[in-house]
Amino acid sequence: MKIGVFVKQVPDTETKIRTKADGSGIEIDGVKFIVNPYDEFAIEEALKTKEKAGAAEVVILSLGPTRVVEALRSGLAMGADRAIHIDDSGIVLDSFVTAKILAKTAETEKFDLIFCGKQAIDDDAAQVPQMVAELLNIPHVMVIEKFEMNAEKNGVVVHRRIGGGAKEVYDVKLPAIFGCEKGLNTPRYASLPGIMKARSKPVTTLKALELMGDSKPRTGNRNYRLPPERPAGKMLQGTPEEVAKELVRLLREEAKVI
C-alpha cells in the first residue's frame, strides 16, 4: 500500500500578520514557519495506517519554495519514508492550480490513499483536497475524526464532523482522499533517532512549472488588508450585581443583540 500525505508550511499561529503597503500580499520577512497543524494529524494517521497494514510506504508532498523542505524533514523525522518537494518558483498559485499540480504528482505516484489536513491555517480556503479528488476521479471525505480500514482493506469507515456535535459515518471505497481534523489522533513527536534518520531519507524535487500544464488561476487575490480596529470598549464599574445589571441593559438597549 502506498499512502500519500499533502503537507503545507504555514506561518506560526503566533504570527502577527502584516500586509504589504500596496495590499499585494502578506509580509513574510521574519515570519517563523511551521507545519500546518491539521497536516500533523494527517501525517500521524498515515503512519498509524502503515503500522496497522504492515507493508506500506508513506510519501509526503509539499508545494512551495525551498524552505518547505524543513516541513518535509519534520514529517520524515516523525517516520515518513520519503518526501517530494514541488518547487513553485515562477508561478501564481490559486487553489485550482495547486490542486492540478498535486493531482498530477499523485497520479504518477499511484497512491492507494491520501491524507491531508482539513484546511491550511493561512488561507483557510479548504478547497484543494476536494479538487484533487475530483481531478483524480476518486472519493473524498473532509473533516474526519475517526478512520478505520475494513477487513478486506479495500475500503474504510470514517467519521466526519458536521454541525452541533453531530457526525456522519461513511463507508468509502479506496483510493480516496481524507481531510483530517483535530481529535483524529495525537501526532507523535519526532524522536532523536527519528531526526537523525530523517537526514538520510530521500527528498525528490520536482518543478511545479512542468506539472501544471496549461492551467491558469481561476481566482485572484487582491487588497490584502488588516481588519478594522475595534473602537475601545467600555469597562463596566461597580459591584458584581451592578455590572451584571448594566451589562444586560447595554446588550439589550445599546447593542441590541438580545
Added chain:
Amino acid sequence: MILVLGEHSEGKIKKTTFELVSKATELGQALNTEVSVALIGKGIEGAEGLGTYGAQKVYHIPTLEKYNPEGMTKILHTLVSELKPSIVLGTASPMGKDLFPRLALRTGAGLTTDCTGLKVDNGKLVATRPIFAGKAFIDVTYETEIQMATTRPNSFMLKTLSPDQKAQVIEKSIEPGEMRTNLVEIVKGKSDRPDLTEASIIVSGGRAMQNSENFKILWELADTIGATVGASRAAVDSGYAPHDMQVGQTGKTVNPNLYVACGISGAIQHLAGMRTSKVIVAINKDPEAPIFKRATYGITGDLFQIVPLLTQEFKKVLAE
C-alpha cells in the same frame, strides 16, 4: 441567473438560506438578473416562501435524500449545465464547504470559500473573505465565466423583498449516479443547539472554568439567552470540553452577533477565531487580560460570581 444552493434541516429551510437569497437578490438587482434556488431532498416545507426574499424560481430535486459529496456534485453539475447561472452561491456550512470545491472543479468555475462579503464590480463578482482566521482580509476576483462562493452564516441581513411574492417551484428529477462514498448513518449530537459556526450568540469558557462540571453555569446562561457554548483550547486540552467546542485558529471560526468570553485571556489564536463577532463581552479577573482590548464591554471580576448573576438578570428581564 444567480443560483443559490438552499439548505434545510429535516425539511425546514435554514435561516442562512434566507440570508443568502436576500444577498443574492441585491446582487441580482445590480446585474439585472434573476435569482433561483436549488433545494435537494424530500419533504421540504415552504419552498414558495423563498419568493419573499426575492427568489423567482425554486428547483426542487428530490432524488438524493441525504448529503453525499459525489451524488450532490453530479446533481448540481447537471443543473448548472442546464441553467447556466453566472453566479452560484452556497453556505460555508459543513455541507457547502465539503461540496463546492468539487462542484467548482467539475463546472470550470472559480470558487471563493467562507466569504463575509459579496459585491458586484464592473459586472463581475468580488468576494471578501478573512484569511489567517480573521487576522487579515482579502478581495477575490474571478477569471471564470461561472463564479462560485460559499458564505459564512450571519454575514448578511435578512431582507424581505415583498411579503406576498411566491417563488415558482419546479420539480426536477436528476439522478445522483454512482457513489463510492456511502453515508451509513448520522449520529446526532447531544444538543439541538445550532453549531458554533452558525450560532448567533456564543458563551465561551476558558481555562478558568477549572473542570467540565463548572461549564454548567455557562450552559445555564446559554439556555437563558438562546446561545451555543464554546471553549478555548486550554479548556479543551485540559479535558473540560470536547474538541468540537474549540473556538480559534485551530478550532472553529465563529461569526456571532454576541460572543461572551468567560475566563479567557485572549491569546492571538483564540482572537483569530472570534474576532469577527459583532459584540464581544469579556469577563476576566485580570484587568490586564488582552481580551479586554477587543471587548465591546468588559467586566473585571470573578466569572463564578458574575455569570450566575447575569443569568438571573436575563431571566428577570426576558420574562417581562
